[in-house]
Amino acid sequence: MPAPLVTHHGKAAVLMIDNVDTDQIIPSREMKTVSREGLADGLFAGWRYTASSGREPNPAFVLNKPEKAGASILISGENFGCGSSREHAVWALAEYGIRVIIAKSFGEIFHGNCLRNGILPIVLKGPDIPADAWWDDVEDLTIDLGAQTVTRADKPDWHGTFDIGEYPKQLLMKGLDPIALTLQDKAVIEAFFAGDAERRPWLYSAA
Numbered sequence: 001m002p003a004p005l006v007t008h009h010g011k012a013a014v015l016m017i018d019n020v021d022t023d024q025i026i027p028s029r030e031m032k033t034v035s036r037e038g039l040a041d042g043l044f045a046g047w048r049y050t051a052s053s054g055r056e057p058n059p060a061f062v063l064n065k066p067e068k069a070g071a072s073i074l075i076s077g078e079n080f081g082c083g084s085s086r087e088h089a090v091w092a093l094a095e096y097g098i099r100v101i102i103a104k105s106f107g108e109i110f111h112g113n114c115l116r117n118g119i120l121p122i123v124l125k126g127p128d129i130p131a132d133a134w135w136d137d138v139e140d141l142t143i144d145l146g147a148q149t150v151t152r153a154d155k156p157d158w159h160g161t162f163d164i165g166e167y168p169k170q171l172l173m174k175g176l177d178p179i180a181l182t183l184q185d186k187a188v189i190e191a192f193f194a195g196d197a198e199r200r201p202w203l204y205s206a207a
Contacts (some may be wrong), residue, residue, distance in 0.1 A: 002118025002167065004175035008099050009142045012064045012074035014135045020076055020085030022110060039092035063096075068119040075135050076103045078119075081110025087141055090117045100143050102150065115168040116177055124160040140152075 005039040041055075048063060052058045057064045063071060074093070080103035081089060090113040093101070101114065102122045109204065114121040124130075127182025142151045171178065197204045 001179055002172075002175050005099060005120055005145055005172045007142065007144050007146070008027070008072070008120070009140060010068055010099065011068065012073040012102075012135075012138045012141050013068045013071035014075045014138060015062055016075065016077050016132050016135065018077040018104075019079045019082055020108070022081060022086050023083055023088040025081065025089040026086065030092075031086070031088050034092040037095065039088055040095035040097075043092040043096045047164065062066075065122065070097065072097050073100045073102065073141050074098050075138070076101065077132075078104045080104075082107035082108050083182055085109045085113075087113050090114050090119060094119055100141075104139075115171055118172065118175065120164075120172055122150065122160075122162045124150065124162055126161055128158065129160070131160075145169065 015204060025044060026042055027045050030039065033039070044061070044063065047061050048058060052059050058083070061161060062068055062121060074185060076170070089110065096115050098119060100120045102124065105123060106114075106121050111121050121196065123144070140154065140198050142153070144151075145164070145194075148162050151161065152158060170176075190207060
């Protein structure tokens with residue numbers, strides 16, 4: 001399970017492209033496993049590597065720039081994660097080290113997959129949402145999940161805000177998947193079924 005995300009301070013990389021789909025995030029040829037491991041190397045493979053040599057880094061791609069080494073925050077455009085429902089796209093991002101994605105909007109299934117796998121997807125709200133060029137010189141950002149804010153140390157007069165439901169917020173802050181979060185109430189669930197079996201024993205009798 002992912003580490004809890006309460007506050008996160010990290011290096012930001014900007015990929016300001018609309019409609020980045022899951023096949024661009026992790027091409028199907030890179031999906032050689034059904035597990036969550038071994039996918040980071042294929043992340044953005046079509047852009048991250050030169051077409052002629054397979055695994056030679058493309059120096060123009062943002063994640064290959066030396067100053068973006070270790071980036072854990074990705075900033076992108078509209079409809080990030082659209083396309084197929086492959087959860088491998090989120091697994092690849094998580095294994096690479098991405099914990100937060102700030103985008104103008106997200107593909108719906110991809111958004112849900114992020115929340116269940118320890119990545120915080122953020123859509124900023126309010127009248128002070130930055131223009132694309134505002135991100136050009138971004139270095140580090142701090143995300144406070146409890147306060148639902150994004151701040152930038154080199155621009156102290158600005159802070160962004162975002163919405164998130166209480167359930168996914170608890171998933172991320174506790175570092176749990178949906179099953180593990182549900183099992184925190186195991187005693188309550190077992191007590192309910194024990195009481196229900198006394199009230200309606202015919203439902204629990206063997207056929």
